[in-house]
Amino acid sequence: MVDSLKRPDFVVGTLPNGLRWIHQQVASPTGHIGILLPVGSRDEGPDEEGLAHFIEHLLFKGTTRRKAYHILSRIEDVGGELNAYTGKEDTTLYASFLVPHYGRAMELLFDIIQNARFPEKEIPKEKDVILDEIDSYRDSPSELIFDEFDALVYGDHPLGRNILGTEESVPTFTREQVVNFVRTHYRPERAVLSSVGGISAKQFERMALKYAAAWTVEGPVADRLAAPTVRVSKEHRPKDIHQSHLVLGGEGLHVHHDNLTAMVLLNNLLGGPAMNSRLNLNIRERYGIAYHIESFFNPYSDTGLWGVYAGTDGETMDRCYQLIMRELKQLREKSLGTLQFNKAKTQLMGQMALAQESNSSLMTALGKSLMTFNRVDTFAEMATKVDTVTPAQLQEVANRIFDPSCISELRFVPTLTE
Template sequence: MTSYQTAVLGNGLRIIALPTSSPVVYCGYQINAGTANELPDEEGIAHFCEHVTFKGTARRTALDVINCLEQVGGDLNAFTTKTDTVYYSAILKDYLPRAIDLLTDIVFHSVYPQKEIDKEVEVICDEIESYNDSPAELIYDDFENLVFHGHPLGHNILGKADRIRKFTTEDALRFTHRHYRPENAVFFAYGDIDFDSLLRLLEKENGTKVTKVGEMDKPDATVLPALNGYEPQTVRADKHTHQAHVMIGNRAYCVHDRRRMALYLLNNILGGPGMSARLNLALRERCGLVYTVESSMVSYSSAGIWSIYFGCDADDMDECMRLVRAELDRFMSVPLTADELSVAKQQIKGQIGIACDNRENLALDFGKGFLHYGWKKDITALYRDIDAITADEVQAVACDLFPEERLTKLIYA
């Protein structure tokens, strides 16, 4: 793989590019501003700003923004997570200057006109209501709010409709002036690009010169409010759904914790995307009790979360819980054999390699790592870390996270 190229502008904007032979360029701004950065009275504002950033700048109307890249067949998109907001495009390389001009304009020069907000806010509220109608999705946010209760990491990304309807131009400007700053962002690019030409385009659009090319200091760690103590709990909510929806999980490891890699492997064996995942075999293939069962993990800079989700007939819920508990107990009591560990490593490395063939996801992934940690995604190094995981480390993680008394449970029934 071609090496990453990096630089920084005088305004603090960091740049990372990965040249390839593809004529399609994926590029954009990743901003260190997600729901975890919201103040107590701002829940939902990060996602709100993502929507209304497209509604006009000092020199473009909302329609101008829509048409700018679509006229040449390009895509313009955005999304918000717990830790960042991303604005990006997919464009033929000949139109890269157009994409950079548009992206820079909307990220740093949007004006958030109230008349556009008044229209868009109902679109956002419709998105919230459609999400509320999808219990298999809603339960993830509600579960995180239980595990990180009282902390911004527990904020629902979409927020609540009654609060969203009160946000104004001034609210959007206040949040974006606080966070949408060049020194709090990176620009990433992946495709058939000349790095020097890319730097000249970014210098022009940002009105500042490159101050350094090559290796640079890692960014300062994002400072979030201190986490509250974790209190496991069981919560039942009546959502009037046909199925019972269940989540079981625990706080887990931050991105800097060396145990994270062992959990990464363990989670994939337990409930990863493969049909051979142990929970899928136990609940679906052998018993036919569920359509979906999966486990997931997310690691943030200061904390992490691990969870299991399944949906089933209400009458089958207790049996599903028993089967899940049996699989967790097995990991705690019986270490993986050498063959099981080898197959698990081979499987997850294959999944990583295939995932990296999705160029859009790879671009977004290396941009995020560079934004938060100054990392340059290195698949070979990741494979080495996976190969170094031992059966004892996997069992130790299971014994730390899986005990019944440490688990939070959320049940929609």
């Protein structure tokens, strides 16, 4: 039934099995549905590195009603898309399709989530696929350095592990491990069904009751290991590469922190996607010493990680590092002026509005918000949160997280320069 979380532009409800749902009706010929689960690589045991991602692959290998081919064809035959992805703390299965196929897509997603068989014969093949994926990832140092930075600051904690797993862990997975992990973590009362498309909330709720209400799981829920203390470390690692790569950063804010919006604004100002971010203007454009430079912020349920990535020539790496540290120092020591601060807030709100133009991205954002906070803000409410951030608040956050004594550093340097 619809509850008090109803907003003018979307409706939220809960099914009898505890599954929360959210739907936003839009004037579009397409629809987007996702099942979001609060489980990821962080929830793996000591001998399960990469298991959550491995399961994501196996979900499409057959159910009690369909073979793998029929799963893929069910959506792709009508021009749609079916996919999934795994994060540190979440897994998402989703489908995009024409509106007349809403029921087809929802029935398929819940057939997969409830009836996946994980065929024994498919397990060795999917292990090989993921091992190839790991090899491909290693060929991209600009991506690999992020995972190695996680390992540097989080150590042996699951947050420090590679989502893909390792060459040692993936070959050891068994069907029993897969089934036990799914039974423990894939639960309707923890999940969210999210939708954006051209049908009414009442139509969507009827479909959800038809296809999702039978999903039930019994047994205890596993506890999540608490976040570790973020380590401070500096390493330079020689690699067989031509360009040098740098990530520096440290502990950020968790997703429930009161200053989360200020942290998001600070990160966007420092090195967000706009070409006029501080890092891009003052390092790439002014000095021309970084082919790519950006900052990032990953908030988790009980911790967070911020950082700056730069790819540059080996001869200019030290200079690039110094310039980044100078930008961090200025944000700590100098409060933004009124004009500059208002421009930063306006920019972030504009980016937020543009992001909502993508219905598939909006579907994911609505579902993640409901899953994480058990509420969803309208755009007006999000804009108000941004607007109420003050320069003093931004500077306070900068002093907390940009403390030089708490910053870790990882460099990939060409072998010949070591």
